[in-house]
Amino acid sequence: MESSELRVKPWAATIMLAGLALLVSPAWALDLGRVGPVYPVAEPDLLELIQSRLQQKQNSGELARIERDFRDRSRRSIESPQPVAGLVRTRTPRTYHFDPSVSIPETLRDHEGKVLVAAGTRVNPLDFVSLSNHLIFFDARDSAQAQQALALRRHYQNRAHLILTGGSYIDFMKRFDVRVYFDQQGLLVRRLGIRQVPALVTQEGKRLRIDELKVGS
Numbered sequence: 001m002e003s004s005e006l007r008v009k010p011w012a013a014t015i016m017l018a019g020l021a022l023l024v025s026p027a028w029a030l031d032l033g034r035v036g037p038v039y040p041v042a043e044p045d046l047l048e049l050i051q052s053r054l055q056q057k058q059n060s061g062e063l064a065r066i067e068r069d070f071r072d073r074s075r076r077s078i079e080s081p082q083p084v085a086g087l088v089r090t091r092t093p094r095t096y097h098f099d100p101s102v103s104i105p106e107t108l109r110d111h112e113g114k115v116l117v118a119a120g121t122r123v124n125p126l127d128f129v130s131l132s133n134h135l136i137f138f139d140a141r142d143s144a145q146a147q148q149a150l151a152l153r154r155h156y157q158n159r160a161h162l163i164l165t166g167g168s169y170i171d172f173m174k175r176f177d178v179r180v181y182f183d184q185q186g187l188l189v190r191r192l193g194i195r196q197v198p199a200l201v202t203q204e205g206k207r208l209r210i211d212e213l214k215v216g217s
Helices: 010-024 046-060 064-081 143-155 169-176 184-192
Strands: 096-100 115-117 135-137 160-166 180-184 200-203 207-212
Touching: 046 064, 135 143, 135 184, 143 160, 160 169, 160 184, 169 180
Parallel strands: 135 160, 160 180
Antiparallel strands: 096 207, 135 200, 200 207
């Protein structure tokens, strides 16, 4: 139940609002004096503060060190990418086949709107192109794997692509004067199902044969 003492008459509310308006009006402002000394607000400009800190770091040589460390880390990450995770040196040799066929998600049409490939059609890239070079995956940090990869390349009369899963491809190219590639983030080995290296990929008909080779074999 609502108490009658808490009710505000309409005319009383009007008087209260008029009184508040008079109190905040400049004509009715009161000088209450000063309680204490008044100082201007002095906050440093944020941009000036940042520039001052940068200048201090530059004068001390810290900024140059930070830039040098950043360049070194960037160069190392480019020259020697992160090794592909999950791979091991071949313990038990394994041979299996991989079907590269893919399912077309959307209907492909030519410029006249005629259907070239209907959605859901399975297409094998090996029906149109062939794997002209063998693929050799290996970890260049393992000298035995590196030597075996080079030997395989010579065996196939250099018709083989060397693909690193670990190590520095820059150092490898400089040392052996051969072109190499790096399987960034393991996209190829995951696609092909490779779990052990060194691994050799060759084409057999419309499939790819993958041999996870024992080192030294």
